[in-house]
Amino acid sequence: MKQDELKKLVGEKSVEWIKDGMTVGLGTGSTVKFMVDALGRRVKTEGLNITGVTTSKATAKQAEDLGITIKSVDAVDHIDLTIDGADEISDDFQGIKGGGAALLFEKIVATNSDKVMWIVDESKMVKNLGAFPLPVEVIPYGSQKVFERFEKKGYQPTFRKSADGNSLLLTDSENYIIDLHLHDILDPETLAADLIKEVGVVEHGLFLNMVNTVIVGRSDGPEVLDAHR
Numbered sequence: 634m635k636q637d638e639l640k641k642l643v644g645e646k647s648v649e650w651i652k653d654g655m656t657v658g659l660g661t662g663s664t665v666k667f668m669v670d671a672l673g674r675r676v677k678t679e680g681l682n683i684t685g686v687t688t689s690k691a692t693a694k695q696a697e698d699l700g701i702t703i704k705s706v707d708a709v710d711h712i713d714l715t716i717d718g719a720d721e722i723s724d725d726f727q728g729i730k731g732g733g734a735a736l737l738f739e740k741i742v743a744t745n746s747d748k749v750m751w752i753v754d755e756s757k758m759v760k761n762l763g764a765f766p767l768p769v770e771v772i773p774y775g776s777q778k779v780f781e782r783f784e785k786k787g788y789q790p791t792f793r794k795s796a797d798g799n800s801l802l803l804t805d806s807e808n809y810i811i812d813l814h815l816h817d818i819l820d821p822e823t824l825a826a827d828l829i830k831e832v833g834v835v836e837h838g839l840f841l842n843m844v845n846t847v848i849v850g851r852s853d854g855p856e857v858l859d860a861h862r
């Protein structure tokens with residue numbers, strides 16, 4: 634099966650966890666896109682009453698176009714379940730997210746959710762995190778200084794470019810992304826603590842101790858894994 638087919642498989646499987654009346658966090662990315670499409674179909678055919686809390690302008694637009702009611706995280710008293718993609722998931726269910734630059738809202742929504750589910754194709758499952766560049770969202774002002782400090786620490790930073798490659802990418806919150814090429818992250822907790830104390834850093838893409846359930850797309854079908862938290 635091609636990667637896209639595996640993404641579709643898990644996207645469609647995941648909406649089985651969504652029940653009538655739920656408030657659902659809707660992640661961002663190409664895998665989530667399949668999930669939101671499938672949810673839109675259920676809302677239409679089954680008349681489900683769902684409130685969606687989105688994590689990016691792109692997902693908000695898609696959900697609205699499908700007739701899913703959208704509210705801000707500040708306008709809901711709780712989120713029952715958030716379904717999101719991931720860039721890497723380690724053996725012990727820690728994750729890297731932000732390949733689509735949506736890590737800040739994704740982490741806010743995940744942190745305010747009763748349950749978090751990640752949906753990924755099997756290529757995202759790794760032993761240790763770090764082959765995928767770790768995204769760090771930074772305020773534009775002073776970002777060159779943050780970049781230089783990351784260089785000195787050996788984090789091999791690169792500023793993320795916009796799709797046309799002509800300027801720096803701006804997140805939905807109009808910040809920059811610095812990607813860290815770390816290759817192998819052996820102690821994600823220590824790294825996370827180090828990154829977040831850097832002045833100018835808004836958030837980083839290490840999502841630690843956050844996920845409850847992972848659905849992995851494999852050629853022989855979706856595999857549901859329980860993170861036991």
Ligand SMILES: O=C[C@H](O)[C@H](O)[C@H](O)COP(=O)(O)O
Nearest residue numbers: 662663664718731732733735
């Ligand atoms: O910022 C984007 C998100 O963290 C995505 O969920 C992540 O990058 C995975 O995206 P995709 O499903 O497109 O591989």
